Amino acid sequence: xxxxxxxxxxxxxxxxxxxxxxxxxxxxxxxxxxxxxxxxxxxxxxxxxxxxxxxxxxxxxxxxxxxxxxxxxxxxxxxxxxxxxxxxxxxxxxxxxxxxxxxxxxxxxxxxxxxxxxxxxxxxxxxxxxxxxxxxxxxxxxxxxxxxxxxxxxxxxxxxxxxxxxxxxxxxxxxxxxxxxxxxxxxxxxxxxxxxxxxxxxxxxxxxxxxxxxxxxxxxxxxxxxxxxxxxxxxxxxxxxxxxxxxxxxxxxxxxxxxxxxxxxxxxxxxxxxxxxxxxxxxxxxxxxxxxxxxxxxxxxxxxxxxxxxxxxxxxxxxxxxxxxxxxxxxxxxxxxxxxxxxxxxxxxxxxxxxxxxxxxxxxxxxxxxxxxxxxxxxxxxxxxxxxxxxxxxxxxxxxxxxxxxxxxxxxxxxxxxxxxxxxxxxxxxxxxxxxxx
Numbered sequence: 019x020x021x022x023x024x025x026x027x028x029x030x031x032x033x034x035x036x037x038x039x040x041x042x043x044x045x046x047x048x049x050x051x052x053x054x055x056x057x058x059x060x061x062x063x064x065x066x067x068x069x070x071x072x073x074x075x076x077x078x079x080x081x082x083x084x085x086x087x088x089x090x091x092x093x094x095x096x097x098x099x100x101x102x103x104x105x106x107x108x109x110x111x112x113x114x115x116x117x118x119x120x121x122x123x124x125x126x127x128x129x130x131x132x133x134x135x136x137x138x139x140x141x142x143x144x145x146x147x148x149x150x151x152x153x154x155x156x157x158x159x160x161x162x163x164x165x166x167x168x169x170x171x172x173x174x175x176x177x178x179x180x181x182x183x184x185x186x187x188x189x190x191x192x193x194x195x196x197x198x199x200x201x202x203x204x205x206x207x208x209x210x211x212x213x214x215x216x217x218x219x220x221x222x223x224x225x226x227x228x229x230x231x232x233x234x235x236x237x238x239x240x241x242x243x244x245x246x247x248x249x250x251x252x253x254x255x256x257x258x259x260x261x262x263x264x265x266x267x268x269x270x271x272x273x274x275x276x277x278x279x280x281x282x283x284x285x286x287x288x289x290x291x292x293x294x295x296x297x298x299x300x301x302x303x304x305x306x307x308x309x310x311x312x313x314x315x316x317x318x319x320x321x322x323x324x325x326x327x328x329x330x331x332x333x334x335x336x337x338x339x340x341x342x343x344x345x346x347x348x349x350x351x352x353x354x355x356x357x358x359x360x361x362x363x364x365x366x367x368x369x370x371x372x373x374x375x376x377x378x379x380x381x382x383x384x385x386x387x388x389x390x391x392x393x394x395x396x397x398x399x400x401x402x403x404x405x406x407x408x409x410x411x412x413x414x415x416x417x418x419x420x421x422x423x424x425x426x427x428x429x430x431x432x433x434x435x436x437x438x439x440x441x442x443x444x445x446x447x448x449x450x451x452x453x454x455x456x
Contacts, residue, residue: 035139038094095136123233159230165238166222168268173301181318183245184224247339259422327440348408378453386435397421
């Protein structure tokens with residue numbers, strides 16, 4: 019289909035529009051609240067909703083997707099459930115045809131195209147063609163955004179980069195200048211401190227994205243998460259396996275949380291406890307940052323890579339990050355083995371997988387590292403045995419923390435070495451062929 023075909027196809031959805039007079043948007047005083055919800059203070063926005071155009075959603079009857087409606091003056095405009103599936107298929111095909119997936123989200127396209135269709139339905143004519151309409155909106159809505167996500171428990175001596183992202187912080191001088199700017203807008207010093215003071219000294223990962231805001235926010239968070247995953251390859255937990263990994267995006271781990279307790283026999287002896295997710299701040303000195311830069315440089319640019327082995331390494335880093343945050347060391351080892359097997363086993367292999375994975379891992383380790391480790395084969399056997407007993411027998415064998423330390427470090431080194439050689443092989447099977455010939 020070409021542009022003209024998609025334009026003509028879009029008009030066929032106009033007669034499929036249905037109107038539903040919506041009684042679900044009731045006045046707040048007509049709604050009966052129960053249970054914990056009845057104890058909360060809730061702001062009544064029903065007048066605002068009923069007197070404006072809004073996007074509302076509802077699950078399909080089989081819960082497989084959501085219907086979206088344009089809500090205006092008590093009426094929902096949309097399709098029948100069967101027609102939604104054809105509409106959504108059209109949106110996906112149109113998105114593929116125009117190559118918009120890096121600029122706008124599928125939800126953005128669904129909503130904007132539905133608004134265009136409903137407008138034609140209500141007015142009985144088209145004010146502009148679909149392509150002109152969307153080009154105008156995309157030109158207006160796609161912008162460059164910078165997002166700053168707080169990192170928990172991290173201190174840095176200086177700003178540094180991982181790929182095209184930055185690990186940074188706001189200075190005291192910046193906030194002083196920001197206050198003068200806000201002061202001219204009428205904000206008081208107390209209100210300014212309540213809003214911004216918590217960010218003074220906070221370390222952030224800063225990423226830049228060009229897209230419409232909803233997609234930009236999604237892509238920025240995914241990228242920031244990956245950058246922190248790379249950062250976690252150098253966290254203390256990698257060399258001290260039994261230490262909990264407190265290095266994380268603040269959005270993924272609360273800095274603190276509360277819980278309540280009672281003593282037996284004392285109904286009103288309610289005690290409030292606060293627990294902090296931190297044993298100490300993790301400080302990255304200039305010397306440490308410089309020492310880690312080869313890792314940051316090697317892995318930081320993989321987020322947008324299209325090279326097969328680099329994508330494999332990127333996905334392994336994301337999974338490694340989840341593993342290193344796992345406090346259950348037996349489960350962590352089991353997950354680490356999954357990383358090894360995703361790299362060193364073919365998709366079609368079903369027999370002798372353990373031995374094949376070990377052999378390829380050790381072969382690659384021996385040709386890619388100048389430092390020999392005679393104990394590595396024994397350590398690998400022990401890790402596999404721990405995984406086997408844990409997974410298949412529900413038995414927890416003793417874990418030697420030194421061996422786990424070596425294993426964790428070797429995994430990072432293996433990922434680094436694969437990344438160095440990634441462009442030499444078109445896909446994983448060619449890489450494994452190379453290892454099998456050694």
